[in-house]
Amino acid sequence: MDVWSYIWAGMLAVFAGPEALAVFDIGISITLVMVIFGFLLGIVVGAIPGLGGPTAMAIALPILISVFGFAPDALLPVMGCLIGIMKGATIGGAVPAILFNTPGTPDSYMTTLDGYPMAQRGQAKKALRIAHFSSASGDTFSDVVLIVCAPFLALLVEAHLDLPEKTALLILSLSFVAAAVGGSVGKGLIATGLGLLAASVGTGEDFYPRLSLGAAALNRGFPIATSVLGVLIVGGVFHQMTQIAADRMRQSVPTPIPQETNGRLTWADRRALMPVIARSAVIGTVIGALPGIGSTLAASIGYTTAKARYAMRKGIPEFGQGAPQGVAATEAANSSVSGANMIPVLSLGIPGNTAAVFLILAAESIGGFAPGPSVFRFTTDSVNPELVIAFGLFTCMFVANLLNWTIGGIFMRSLGFLVRVPKQRLLPVVLVVTLTAVYVQDPRMEVIWFTLGFGVLGFGMRLVSMSPLPFVIAFILGGRLEDSARQAFAATGGDPWFLLTHPLAAAFVALSVLIVFIGVRSGRA
């Protein structure tokens, strides 16, 4: 099969896959239905303050796997749904940010700065339209970059990197994550080290499960779902509940503000916003492609860049006073992360942010698709099913993007009421549903205790303002790093300096040390 037939096969896998329902005799494939469902669900959870894409993905995943099973044809519907949630949550987050000055997701914090002042002036509808337009544009740009870059990057890696270089690349991405996330290199390193340590419990090549303290419960190590959901979701819910309890006395109910009925966005308006959107889309895409720094940082860099740029201009409201450009810059930047962060996932198997972590989790749970450079092997005489899946995923991203352009805007503008959902009642339900979902996938009580334990760890990390993301990424990559280091060592005939004797590997290692060093320097300054 040539490249085009693979692309075609991928599209067919999405559109002509198993049918879910038929409308006027035209079958609609189950994957398509799941992308639409995920997208709408994502907008809803994004619009509820306190919930975000990751929570929805965490709860949806076990249900999806139970529905679709462990067969390879489950991959596209399940991952399509997750992609839909990921994209929907990003635009959904803007709704409460603009209407009630309450960001629905962390990414949309910057949206409140100009979106809410616009709403106070009676321009909420216009602000929502701007948010939607910028978001969809940034998203499209990012998807295009993904599809162009991921296969080439993967082919490059596969052709030029041997086992030592692959090991060094993993070290490089981990040190980047440790240094870049959360501000403090020291804390980043602690989180990374803890993640690697947790990943080594019960694993290893010996038949004795190491670090298991002789306890049978630890023989199988910590399942990946317990660590990811524990640290990210349970820890996060604990932290939010703490803040709710602290705010209990001074909680205010947001009141709607009278709005202009006409919130049209003219073509002239759109043209005027294009430069801001384009700049933010590029920023978001570049940041999204780097592992570890996600949409929140992209949003703030996009916003501050635009602010610096427009500081001198006359004729528009100042940034922070309700500038349409401010909303556009933020939303374009955070939305353009979603496509680009799939680049390291699909071409290297390295997750860049929490949304990507869940896609890897889905692929690991279902099996039959191992994200990494081997996916992009364009075999000519036999079909590489993983490549068909990869192009199927690209198709899903475009379907979600198309939905974003069409129904996304209308749907999101109707969700303002969701801000009134009481967090302190919703979050305990989320907590127990998450724990139950973990149990359902691996039915033994230990997984509940593990998840709670990781939840306490995640809670503690948040209390000392240590980002939990390096922990999770290190946990996921820990096994791979150890395996590839062992393999590289064995393959080079037991050369203990394999990381330094191969020029490219040595360069990666040097770069890792440099990144940490720079992090330490800038932290002190």
Added chain:
Amino acid sequence: MVFGLLCVAVWIPLDTDSGLVEQVRRRVSVGDALAPMLAACLVLLGGILTAVFLPDTTDTHHAVPGAVSFGAKMLGVLVIGFLIALYAGPIAVAVYNIAQAEPLEYRLVSASLPWKYIGFGLGGTFAIAGCIAIAEGRLHWRAILIGLVAVLGMVVVFDLPFDDLLLPPNGDY
């Protein structure tokens, strides 16, 4: 930092089967202790960096007063909730057996009504209602109702459509 030191010095050497490097099949190969040892060193390094070079004074401003005790309460409620889930079913069976000639065994009836839902129903409702009560500072009947509805929802989503899925605690029996 202390944790890192403890790992390097005590836990890893005592709890792995092979050393840092080993002789296997006439070749040196990497042992099972090397990776956790390096990870623990990383924790140690991070601890030193944080403690010595980067004294971060901003941390204390973020801390919410009473966060630790609040977190402990939440954790307590969840642990008790899932312990109820674990033992309520077998206890119910034991009580039922008092009046029966042929005793039942929870393991064998854990897939049939009503036994399969006793643990999850009680434990899940307790956990949800308890957490809401902690956050609101009082126990309102509405919290219990939310717990019941959520448990019912999970039964509908996970259990009714799928034979192969087990709700807590039925995978343990």
Added chain:
Amino acid sequence: MTSILSSLCMAAALAAAAATANASDWIPPGPIKMLIGFHAGGGADTQARFIAEELEKRHGWAVIPKQVTGKGGLNLAAALKSAPADGTVIGIAVTETFGYNMAAAPNAGMTPTDFTGLTTTAGFQMGVVSLREKGWSTIEDAFAEAEGGAQLRFGVMSPRLADIAYLLGKANGVAFNIVEVRGGRAVLDGVNAGDLDLGFMAGIQSNGVAAGDLVNLASALSEPLKQTPEAPTFADLGMSFNSDGQFVFVAPAGLPGDVQKALASAISDVVSDPETEAGQLIAKAFGGPVVVTGDALQAQMAADYVAARELLLAASQ
């Protein structure tokens, strides 16, 4: 099966269990947990899930598959060993778990006598495989290249296969760089990517060999491979060890004889039936069913355990 139906069946089961103990109409006293020692999504896992579905369909049993992976099946064995021996808990692993892995891990405190073998389902078409573009047609060509000074990387997916690869090299005067990876899929990827020069593959190579991208350099079995019977076997290459092995269903020791017979015949009927999904998968991926049951299986497991000790001893020299 729906839960209401299953509880009805259970009631019937309780009534019937006392009356009859015939092998063909044994009824489990509760839902059957099927522990699967393989990661989700692979051919081995799919095989087990197909069998579980077919057992439910044919006999009306409730069979619940559950993953228990890691440590070459020893985690599954440990979970199974302490489970009740009444037919409500069974497991599927490979014979290697009960042979080499138990012999290599004396600290785990398990031997094949702790288990009741039910039935094997299929063997592995284990070959030594390389890319066609290497230019080798049998493994002798690889030996020749290694003798010319090339350092060859040999991919394996278990400690037992690592020992066998080492002894294969030793018997032919070659020192391979033996690289242990996780699963046959990873060996295939490594060979395709050029990270490995050759490696063991247990059936996953069949598409690539048929397409001409891959070559079976040798059969790692005591008999020739079905796909490429001309490839030399390990015996031809001066090896007294081979990688023969099967998928095997087991239960805890002390399983009543009638239950053992009932489960073994129910499972072997499913895998031997080419009409079932399980049967089709086995024909496609594992070269057809291999069914060994009863005393023959028990004897084979005991013999594997003894042979494994010899292999361990030979490889440590």
